[in-house]
Amino acid sequence: xxxxxxxxxxxxxxxxxxxxxxxxxxxxxxxxxxxxxEVHRRAVVIDPRISIATxxxxxxxxxxxxxxxxxxxxDGRARYEEASTDHHHHLIDTRNGRIIEFASPELEALKERxxxxxxxxxxxxxxxxxxxxxxxxxxxxxxxPVDKGVPV
Amino acid sequence: xxxxxxxxxxxxxxxxxxxxxxxxxxxxxxxxxxxxxEVHRRAVVIDPRISIATxxxxxxxxxxxxxxxxxxxxDGRARYEEASTDHHHHLIDTRNGRIIEFASPELEALKERxxxxxxxxxxxxxxxxxxxxxxxxxxxxxxxPVDKGVPV
DNA sequence: GGTATGTTTGCGAACGATTTGCATTATGAT
DNA sequence: ATCATAATGCAAATCGTTCGCAAACATACC
Ligand SMILES: [Mn+2]
Ligand SMILES: [Mn+2]
Ligand SMILES: [Zn+2]
Ligand SMILES: [Zn+2]
Numbered sequence: 001x002x003x004x005x006x007x008x009x010x011x012x013x014x015x016x017x018x019x020x021x022x023x024x025x026x027x028x029x030x031x032x033x034x035x036x037x038e039v040h041r042r043a044v045v046i047d048p049r050i051s052i053a054t055x056x057x058x059x060x061x062x063x064x065x066x067x068x069x070x071x072x073x074x075d076g077r078a079r080y081e082e083a084s085t086d087h088h089h090h091l092i093d094t095r096n097g098r099i100i101e102f103a104s105p106e107l108e109a110l111k112e113r114x115x116x117x118x119x120x121x122x123x124x125x126x127x128x129x130x131x132x133x134x135x136x137x138x139x140x141x142x143x144x145p146v147d148k149g150v151p152v
Numbered sequence: 153x154x155x156x157x158x159x160x161x162x163x164x165x166x167x168x169x170x171x172x173x174x175x176x177x178x179x180x181x182x183x184x185x186x187x188x189x190e191v192h193r194r195a196v197v198i199d200p201r202i203s204i205a206t207x208x209x210x211x212x213x214x215x216x217x218x219x220x221x222x223x224x225x226x227d228g229r230a231r232y233e234e235a236s237t238d239h240h241h242h243l244i245d246t247r248n249g250r251i252i253e254f255a256s257p258e259l260e261a262l263k264e265r266x267x268x269x270x271x272x273x274x275x276x277x278x279x280x281x282x283x284x285x286x287x288x289x290x291x292x293x294x295x296x297p298v299d300k301g302v303p304v
Numbered sequence: 305g306g307t308a309t310g311t312t313t314g315c316g317a318a319c320g321a322t323t324t325g326c327a328t329t330a331t332g333a334t
Numbered sequence: 335a336t337c338a339t340a341a342t343g344c345a346a347a348t349c350g351t352t353c354g355c356a357a358a359c360a361t362a363c364c
């Protein structure tokens with residue numbers, strides 16, 4: 001019954017409350033990039049006495065503890081994913097918000113080289129690509145389910 | 153006396169008000185990536201009867217007219233630069249916020265290739281690198297002037 | 305140059321995402 | 335079971351940004 005993230009939290013010595021357990025479970029079961037409202041929505045299904053403020057606080061806690069990572073996908077809100085996933089970036093289908101994950105060693109190497117040539121050591125970076133499927137010019141299925149992220 | 157951006161606005165047939173002239177001048181003279189508050193601060197020096205709301209509205213107008221471009225550098229606010237500059241990305245010095253511009257044809261090509269392999273046509277993309285100078289481990293001059301952007 | 309018409313402005317209020325103060329409740333260690 | 339400390343819920347505050355509305359303005363027309 002203890003979720004993957006709950007175990008991680010215990011390892012890190014975080015005090016485990018009921019709401020933290022539920023949020024950990026929600027995040028463990030998520031295979032997409034939910035924002036805080038979405039996490040709250042899913043958490044409330046499991047236990048209705050969880051406030052949005054607690055979700056905000058817990059997300060920050062888990063982020064600080066490096067259990068989850070914030071992803072900025074360009075819409076106004078913060079989205080999250082498990083930190084244990086391999087490093088990757090996101091291609092956002094602008095027709096419907098669907099997110100495709102990808103990794104590229106060449107890209108990582110190139111970015112290192114660019115920074116080095118500018119005399120810098122990289123401490124972080126961000127890359128997103130926005131696109132539409134090849135050969136799709138209309139805005140078909142503009143209302144399909146969103147962010148069925150595919151694990152990298 | 154008519155600034156570069158003011159000329160552009162006239163070409164596009166925008167109604168030229170006093171405040172739009174001033175904001176155009178401020179943006180024409182900027183060689184960095186000011187946010188709206190900063191544009192307002194600079195505008196007020198030239199003519200004190202310019203409200204922040206008008207700056208917000210004018211930035212959006214100029215962005216829609218493709219006279220300026222919004223840059224998201226990861227701090228909470230929107231920053232802007234002239235749209236006429238060549239395509240480039242930003243390396244942010246995390247010690248002091250200084251911004252270094254760079255362009256990389258290899259990077260652009262690679263990104264195209266990645267998207268194509270995923271079956272997508274790119275409609276936009278974003279990349280920023282955060283770093284500290286090679287051989288700088290302390291946080292020296294953490295309060296120097298910020299964002300002396302170097303034209304690409 | 306005056307005048308009508310539609311735009312733009314300034315102000316403050318509204319906004320959406322996130323954080324925070326504070327009184328209440330729960331956790332984990334005795 | 336007790337207790338000190340940390341976490342929660344709620345509402346109010348914050349930050350960047352947008353919006354409604356009445357007043358001021360730009361431009362086209364006489
Ligand atoms: Mn991801
Ligand atoms: Mn730039
Ligand atoms: Zn990367
Ligand atoms: Zn690029």
